[in-house]
Amino acid sequence: MTSDTSPRRGGAAGSAALPPRRPTVVLVGWRPHAAAALRRLRGHVVCVCEPAHHKAARMSPDTDAVLLVPNPSDAEQVLSALARQGLDGERVTTVASEDEFTVVTAAAVAAALGVPSMSVDTAIALRDKYVQKKLIVRAGLATARCHVIDALGELNAVPIQLPFVVKPLAGAAARDTHAVMDATTLRDLADGEDPAAPPSGPWLVESFTPGIELHLDGVVRDGELTALGVSRYLQNILSIRSGGLVGSVTLAPERHPSLYQTAHRHVEAALRALGHRDGIFHLEAFLDEDRLTFSECAGRSGGGMVREAMSEKFGVSLADEWARAVLRTAPGRPAATAPEAIGFVNLPAAAGTVESLPSEDDVRARPGVREVRLGVALGDVMPDVSSSSFAKAGVALVAGPDEQVAEERLRDLAAWFSRSVRVRSAMPAAAYAAPDPVSA
Numbered sequence: 001m002t003s004d005t006s007p008r009r010g011g012a013a014g015s016a017a018l019p020p021r022r023p024t025v026v027l028v029g030w031r032p033h034a035a036a037a038l039r040r041l042r043g044h045v046v047c048v049c050e051p052a053h054h055k056a057a058r059m060s061p062d063t064d065a066v067l068l069v070p071n072p073s074d075a076e077q078v079l080s081a082l083a084r085q086g087l088d089g090e091r092v093t094t095v096a097s098e099d100e101f102t103v104v105t106a107a108a109v110a111a112a113l114g115v116p117s118m119s120v121d122t123a124i125a126l127r128d129k130y131v132q133k134k135l136i137v138r139a140g141l142a143t144a145r146c147h148v149i150d151a152l153g154e155l156n157a158v159p160i161q162l163p164f165v166v167k168p169l170a171g172a173a174a175r176d177t178h179a180v181m182d183a184t185t186l187r188d189l190a191d192g193e194d195p196a197a198p199p200s201g202p203w204l205v206e207s208f209t210p211g212i213e214l215h216l217d218g219v220v221r222d223g224e225l226t227a228l229g230v231s232r233y234l235q236n237i238l239s240i241r242s243g244g245l246v247g248s249v250t251l252a253p254e255r256h257p258s259l260y261q262t263a264h265r266h267v268e269a270a271l272r273a274l275g276h277r278d279g280i281f282h283l284e285a286f287l288d289e290d291r292l293t294f295s296e297c298a299g300r301s302g303g304g305m306v307r308e309a310m311s312e313k314f315g316v317s318l319a320d321e322w323a324r325a326v327l328r329t330a331p332g333r334p335a336a337t338a339p340e341a342i343g344f345v346n347l348p349a350a351a352g353t354v355e356s357l358p359s360e361d362d363v364r365a366r367p368g369v370r371e372v373r374l375g376v377a378l379g380d381v382m383p384d385v386s387s388s389s390f391a392k393a394g395v396a397l398v399a400g401p402d403e404q405v406a407e408e409r410l411r412d413l414a415a416w417f418s419r420s421v422r423v424r425s426a427m428p429a430a431a432y433a434a435p436d437p438v439s440a
Helices: 032-040 051-059 075-084 100-113 120-125 129-138 152-157 183-190 237-242 257-274 306-314 318-326 360-364 403-420
Strands: 024-028 044-049 065-068 094-096 146-149 164-168 178-180 203-207 212-221 224-233 247-250 279-288 291-298 341-347 352-356 369-374 394-400 422-424
Touching (some): 051 065, 094 100, 100 120, 129 257, 212 306, 247 306, 306 318, 306 394, 341 403, 360 403
Parallel strands (some): 024 044, 024 094
Antiparallel strands (some): 146 203, 247 341, 352 422
């Protein structure tokens, strides 16, 4: 059976009193932490997912029903799956997503069913980088100049001076994102598209923004921030193209009071401009001296171990706060702030078939490691970590007595892990070998 909307668990028939009706949430896209958070709040979870996640979603104790579709970002497929099961606006309480690529789908499906959810306009503003920046400029916030092109061959005619960045309009994790710093790179990128291949656009071209890249994460309810964490990336994310390291250290408010005041004002203004009044956010910005320049913002939790870092440092569960916003219940109360500095790092390795690698216990034995998740095993093919921030062998959460020690431990851990992995490549070593991940 590929779909089943009947409850999997329940009391004996003929009980004296029926329990209160649980809210039915259609979760578009499989995210186990989101389903678990909805379950903790007594939500009845109907997950619409793709084949790759179908088994995991079906086996999860946090789903009541799982509907299989080829592509959960396709609103037609989601609506058809719901209609086949008789799930209409009378039986569905809300529709939600904690997946970057199905946020707009969830909003559109909710609008079609006539149930409360994030508005379609807000969902688009949180996904389309051009729409997003137009709204940010209108609000008077600093951000990059931007222009849309249909094909890379049009780069020579964009009305933006070098250097600039080229990226998909609704991408994530720096995938297919290019920093064009000089005329040679511009020529190579503009001439590199295969004219016989289907076009890959449209593309956003935006002026290059200098500064230190930060990510700002937290919770907004009724337009007011109820939680905010400011984290500094170990290196600006685009450095992955040259072997850079993906990770960050979460900064302590008591050590950076001025930055937190600036970040609070920046985030509130940005979310107001985007219409994002209830939920969680992952906003990226560049810090140049004491000035923040908006980069982009998503209405879901960040990747890596952003959720774990926020929980460890501030006692804030982004998953639970997302679920509370979805179900329109009161926000939770954060636990006490941890005295230690907290950060995370993606664990890198060379591309190829994995022949040996450290175990999770080996990683936990390294200084300061609090948590680790490995994503590859013996025999798996390790992807090229320069392709996107999604590409990694694993991820680890690390603590230190202060931010400097935490950062040193993160870098040392990544370097040790990379040295400890052995891979067999299907191509000559020189063709895939990445630079030392801590050298950039």
